[in-house]
Amino acid sequence: MAKFSKSNAPQFSVDVYQNEFLPEGGREVNAIVTVTSTGGGAVAAPQFYAAGRGADTAVALMVDCSGSMDYPPTKMRNARDATAAAIDTLRDGVHFAVIGGTHVAKEVFPGGGRLAVADAQTRDQAKQALRKLSAGGGTAIGTWLRLADRLLSAADVSIRHGILLTDGRNEHESPEDLKAALDACAGRFTCDARGVGTDWEVKEVTGIASAMLGSADIVADPAGLAADFTRMMETAMGKEVADVALRLWTPLGAEIKFVKQVAPTVEELTDRRVEVGPRAGDYPTGSWGDESRDYHVCVQVPNAELGQEMLAGRVSLVVPGADGGVQNLAQGLVRAVWTDDMTASTSINPQVAHYTGQAELAQVIQQGLDARKAGDADGATAKLGRAVQLAAASGNADTAKLLSKVVDVVDAAEGTVRLKAKVAEADEMTLETRSTKTVRVKK
Structure with a gap:
């Protein structure tokens, strides 16, 4: 600790x-x-960090290399480019490793059960190693997390962080195995999780991030991965306690x-x-x-x-x-x-009222989408209508915009909506993944 x-x-x-x-x-x-x-937590490019500033941080990058990453072929290339962009964002002195994840976890860089220390040379070597990444095999995310934990725990640092990318469901280990891995790793490092494309399970990815006190998000278009990985790594580099x-x-x-x-x-x-x-x-x-x-x-x-x-x-x-x-x-x-x-x-504090509404908003979105998947149109309409009403009342414009891709809004203030007959899978998954994002009280 x-x-x-x-x-x-x-x-x-x-x-x-x-x-x-x-x-x-x-x-x-x-x-x-x-x-x-x-x-x-000031964030800057690696060359602007004070010498030794990164010596108290270790990062493990876990990249999905399962067979589905070849469909379309650009997905694997985008994942390699995104990981390279994240490596470029590492500040000097940070301990780091890259893990290739399939139904087993493999050390891509530096190997030998070690972590590399970031500088111009190791960043370049890591990016060379990424070129060898190819798609093939299954998905067992628990094995990726356990390897990341072993590597990160070897470093004498305060801040241990993981970044995990997957494009598919965790089909090659049981839910119990994944939960056991999360229980074993929770509290030992934090981890951000990203789902790329639309063939992964939202509750799986958000569950990993939640257990590991990290963020979860969707990158529906693989072309957006590099920008997202850079932002994630910049945030990780800003952690100091x-x-x-x-x-x-x-x-x-x-x-x-x-x-x-x-x-x-x-x-x-x-x-x-x-x-x-x-x-x-x-x-x-x-x-x-x-x-x-x-x-x-x-x-x-x-x-x-x-x-x-x-x-x-x-x-x-x-x-x-x-x-x-x-x-x-x-x-x-x-x-x-x-x-x-x-x-x-009897007066309710404005902050308490606001966040009670935001928590309900996250809950009714989840319930509404679950009802929609179960074919319960009335239940889905009622819950998502309430979500539209709460988002409008609290000024949560981002969530309101995501909801409008799943329902036609008749009256936002009243929460009157109609379910859209056709919804793009990426839009539904984005709403579900980002349902817990809140807006702060307007001061």
Whole structure:
């Protein structure tokens, strides 16, 4: 596990948005916790990085080389070009490896169970090795992840990151084998996952990214891979603090209803809690650069009398410390105050209202698409209509645009829609893959 050093790290802050007032008998406290890290993570081309800046990072690139990557033949070429573009984005000093993935995982570069250290020479050698990549064989993504884990864990670095590209379904290992691999690798490195084309399974790719605290996306046209890989690698190069956890302490008698990330994407964290002492637990958030994320915390507190106040929760940001303990980076407080002022106790905090809607938006898109696939036209129309209504109300223009490719919008404000008779597979998959992307509250 990475140790945190303060010398060149970003500064973290925690802001809590909530309505702390509860009516008589009220017990549910909701808060949006905004975590911001600043002063680190500047992204530049490799030659502009300070010497040694990359020495604390290791990256494994996993490229699908299964037989389907030959259809069309340009797909494999685009994958090679994209991987080369990502390698060009590595800063000097970063440890890296390239893995070719089929029904087995093969080391493409540097080989011998090692990682290379990025400089002009190794970047060039890696790109030469990519030319030998050819398509053939099946798909067993769990084997790719396990090899990436073995290689990344050999490096004495804080930040370990994977980038995974697949174009097909994980047909050559059982779902149980993939889950076992994800369970074994989760928390050891973060991983972004991309599906290229339209022959892969959305829930598989988004499930990998979710388990590994990374991003998921579709690149429907393989020609877009190089730009996407460059952006992904630039983001990875901007990470400066690993193993950051959201630590939540609650008072005696309180019960945590849920903890979820709500921006930039919806990510359920409730079941990932690791107990760390009396009434405190850690929720993993992965690696951070210069960025801001929002979390929705819902706590059920014990009942209290009118006029009473209570600390409903303490939210801290912690990382492993050099002495084996933890270092506290920032904290915020969640409060509960019981009042008979109906206006105070019934008003919903704008942040809480907004993100409750964004979480529902992600859920109804998923339910609507599942209903559509199952042939339930009425169910699909109702759910996707609600999605259109929520997207319009919250100003989530990107999701509204994706929805309009799957339904004809009659009245967005009312959520009145008609299912399109014909929908391009890429459009449906894009909506499903990006359904959890949220927009932030307009300040």
